[in-house]
Amino acid sequence: xxxxxxxxxxxxxxxxxxxxxxxxxxxxxxxCKFNFSYLHHSGEWGQxxxxxxxxxxxxxxxxLINKIKDYTKSSLEHWVNKPCTGGHVLKFYDRFxxxxxxxxxxxxxxxxxxxxxxxxxxxxxxxFRVSETTSAVYEQKYCTNTFYVVFLDNNHDFYPxxxxxx
Numbered sequence: 001x002x003x004x005x006x007x008x009x010x011x012x013x014x015x016x017x018x019x020x021x022x023x024x025x026x027x028x029x030x031x032c033k034f035n036f037s038y039l040h041h042s043g044e045w046g047q048x049x050x051x052x053x054x055x056x057x058x059x060x061x062x063x064l065i066n067k068i069k070d071y072t073k074s075s076l077e078h079w080v081n082k083p084c085t086g087g088h089v090l091k092f093y094d095r096f097x098x099x100x101x102x103x104x105x106x107x108x109x110x111x112x113x114x115x116x117x118x119x120x121x122x123x124x125x126x127x128f129r130v131s132e133t134t135s136a137v138y139e140q141k142y143c144t145n146t147f148y149v150v151f152l153d154n155n156h157d158f159y160p161x162x163x164x165x166x
Contacts, residue, residue: 032076033146034068038108038127045102046126046151046158060123060154067119076129076145079117090117090147092129093159101157102126108150111137115147116159126151126158 041048053061071079071089079090092115096104112128119125127149130142151158 030075030145031072032074032079033072033143035146035148038105038148038150039152040105040107040150041152047154048152052152052154064119064125064152067117068125071117076147084118087118090115097159099160101160102151102153105150112148116153117147122154122156124151124153124156124158125149126153 039048040046041051049061052064074082076090080088080092082089092113094113096114108128111134113131113134114126114128117125117127125147127147129147130144132144135142135144
């Protein structure tokens with residue numbers, strides 16, 4: 001007499017769909033990260049998420065999250081070198097721009113590289129990174145592939161193409 005085996009279909013499906021990659025098999029170390037702990041907004045500089053949503057339309061936060069999701073698939077250096085209309089997706093500056101319509105918050109370290117991610121139209125993510133050089137100076141392993149967001153700039157005011165009146 002043959003024995004009929006009962007196959008657990010859910011158990012087999014679980015085992016079949018179970019991931020087999022190890023961390024060492026991924027490119028996780030190359031993917032950039034975003035940190036919002038330095039996000040600064042006041043009535044004068046930048047916007048908070050509510051203002052951003054109202055100014056740019058109800059779908060602006062969804063667009064922002066989708067852009068960040070796309071940006072995190074590659075390194076910051078990839079985006080520095082990725083061309084787009086009018087320049088590159090990400091641009092870094094040696095210091096806070098003197099002609100900016102924003103003021104540098106006192107909470108931000110002075111030895112960082114300020115940068116701007118282009119989102120769409122005039123919308124920008126403004127922030128900074130720790131450079132390889134700065135990380136080496138302090139003899140610590142700071143993550144040089146993290147973009148610390150400081151401002152949501154819906155109007156291209158951080159680095160205007162025309163100088164402000166002083």
